[in-house]
Amino acid sequence: QLQASGGGLVQAGGSLGLSCAASGRSFSFYVMGWFRQAPGKECEFVAAINRWGDSTHYGDSVSGRLTITRDNAKNTVYLQMSSLKPEDTAVYYCAAGSFYSSTYYDIRRYDYWGQGTQVTVSS
Numbered sequence: 001q002l003q004a005s006g007g008g009l010v011q012a013g014g015s016l017g018l019s020c021a022a023s024g025r026s027f028s029f030y031v032m033g034w035f036r037q038a039p040g041k042e043c044e045f046v047a048a049i050n051r052w053g054d055s056t057h058y059g060d061s062v063s064g065r066l067t068i069t070r071d072n073a074k075n076t077v078y079l080q081m082s083s084l085k086p087e088d089t090a091v092y093y094c095a096a097g098s099f100y101s102s103t104y105y106d107i108r109r110y111d112y113w114g115q116g117t118q119v120t121v122s123s
């Protein structure tokens with residue numbers, strides 16, 4: 001089970017940190033990802049991190065502004081967002097995948113999903 005938190009309202013240019021806590025003992029077995037979905041739009045890949053936390057991947061629209069990290073001892077993955085833009089407004093979902101391929105951006109690769117947390121960036 002994945003529980004995302006940390007969403008909220010922030011002004012453009014501001015920063016916000018999201019967390020996703022996982023239950024269970026096998027957290028380090030999973031690739032962890034963040035996706036987002038804005039109203040009327042398809043779900044978009046945001047970021048992913050490998051099992052050991054030493055390889056990260058980002059969507060083109062967020063690269064350079066967001067940082068994904070994980071703490072396997074705490075069963076938690078984080079998404080630190082900075083220089084936020086109104087177009088970053090969306091519901092953000094964390095996800096866990098047991099895959100070994102490099103298709104981190106593929107929503108179909110992920111097995112478990114959190115409930116989502118709303119991020120709203122005002123202009």
